Amino acid sequence: MVSKLSSIEVLHFLVIVSVVLITARVLGEICRKFKQPVVVGEILAGIIIGPSLLGTFFPDVFNNIFLSEPRAYGAFDGLANLGIILLMFVAGIEVDLKQIRSQGKQATSISITSIALPFAMGFGAVWFFHDYIFPVPSNDRLIPSLFFGTALSITALSVIVKVLIDLNIIKTKVGSLVVTAAMVNDFLGWVLFSIIIKMMDPGKGDGSTVSILVVLLFALFMVTGGRWLIDKLLGLTKKHISGPGGIITVSCCLCFLGAVITEYLGIRGVFGAFLMGIAVGDSKHFSDSTQNVLHQFVMYIISPLFFASVGLRVNFATNFDLTVVSIIVGIASIAKIVGAGIGARASGLKKNESLAIAFGMNARGSQEIVLGIVALQVKIIDERIFVGLVVMTVLTVLIAGPLMKYYLEKHLAESKEPAEVDIPISTRILEQPEVVTTPVTIKG
Structure with missing residues (x-):
């Protein structure tokens, strides 16, 4: 049976989740302000704090956050894969x-x-x-x-x-x-x-x-x-x-x-x-x-x-x-x-x-x-x-x-046609990661 995460591994897992979530949400909201899909900011967040930028210019910081405890990053990767399913x-x-x-x-x-x-x-x-x-x-x-x-x-x-x-x-x-x-x-x-x-x-x-x-x-x-x-x-x-x-x-x-x-x-x-x-x-x-x-x-x-x-x-x-x-x-x-x-x-x-x-x-x-x-x-x-x-x-x-x-x-x-056409629209159309704060219910 695989042993549970140690205290230091749990700490690193929480640090990884916090850093990733905060950065992704901040950049996502910045993109929203410029009327761009939130997902663009979330992807950019990963590029900035990942090996492309942070890992290139500040390798020690990147390694200390993401690589120093491999099992902690593995736990985060599992959480991210659960995100794919949901x-x-x-x-x-x-x-x-x-x-x-x-x-x-x-x-x-x-x-x-x-x-x-x-x-x-x-x-x-x-x-x-x-x-x-x-x-x-x-x-x-x-x-x-x-x-x-x-x-x-x-x-x-x-x-x-x-x-x-x-x-x-x-x-x-x-x-x-x-x-x-x-x-x-x-x-x-x-x-x-x-x-x-x-x-x-x-x-x-x-x-x-x-x-x-x-x-x-x-x-x-x-x-x-x-x-x-x-x-x-x-x-x-x-x-x-x-x-x-x-x-x-x-x-x-x-x-x-x-x-x-x-x-x-x-x-x-x-x-x-x-x-x-x-x-x-x-x-x-x-x-x-x-x-x-x-x-x-x-x-x-x-x-x-x-x-x-x-x-x-x-x-x-x-x-x-x-x-x-x-x-x-x-x-x-x-x-x-x-x-x-x-x-x-x-x-x-x-x-x-x-x-x-x-x-x-x-x-x-x-x-x-x-x-x-x-x-x-x-x-x-x-x-x-x-x-x-x-x-x-x-x-x-x-x-x-x-x-x-x-x-x-x-x-x-x-x-010179009117913009609106009376066509039924689904009440189930909601936005995914790129959406506004509240989902939209649209009735025909």
Whole structure:
């Protein structure tokens, strides 16, 4: 049995948590003041207090805080990984299956084309130029190619909701379509990534194929019959356990259970937590007030620890490769903007509306970073590529709002149409780490 942490190790653990949380929250609030997503400040906090800056210029201070007691840092890393699980659980809660169905043809068109083209270009870039991008030549190009295609094709639901709220256009036709298409992106992206992780198992072959099918069946169950079972369970919880604490307790237990199931099936627990979040968020017993309590804890305590830990894992100064960053940012942005734009135009939207949607769908965020960390841990990618993914995330977030605003104003000026369109919007759309202090409930 592993011995418990010593007194000095507990002290270092508390110091690490305090330093990381304070720095992440301060920089997050600074970004909020400048109308930028909080997650950008949280990532920058990790870069500043991590090996990139503090470790380079004040190595003794960095070593004393983070490296002098390895088991203390290991405990912090475990806490940050718990943050990933809870973060993706909350992300799943935001996916509103009713809204996805109600938006119909237009959202489906935008979502499919905004996934297909980035996936194809990301896959092709690695497949044909693997040895140029990766430092070690390899004959096994399939898994890295699939990962690149998936990582470059997902839109960050939480980021784009924040952008739409800041621009005051979340109730418009454009805002509704972007949110719905981003929901579909999230779900399909995690299904694809779960398959990629399973393909990395040493025991490939028929067993792996069966496991992938089991995972897909589990995902199908969770968005169908599983939703009904969880709704009944939460109803019993509400009846027999007083206060929102009972619902939160059972919901978090379900989150961890979902993570256990998918880990047992051979993929990462974040996917199970995401699926469980979809089912829990769909329940009529999971109220907005309950979601608010869970949201506040995850997004302002656990989530900052995770995003700051991104900067602690890699030295961004020594692993910054301009060629790799340029390839990732270029392929991700061009393919996503063109793909989403084509889908929007094909669904009947006008040129400037389509461009506004395209730049909105180009916003990346927490999902890409979670995927990147998982891929780094299982050695699909190296540190240079991880740094490139983080840089791509930050840049696409920064340009999404201004360009959406520009093209929407241009569209309104040309068409003289009113800004508001009476389209039902989900009451479940809340922000993730990039959000304002209180979650937003939006009614159509």
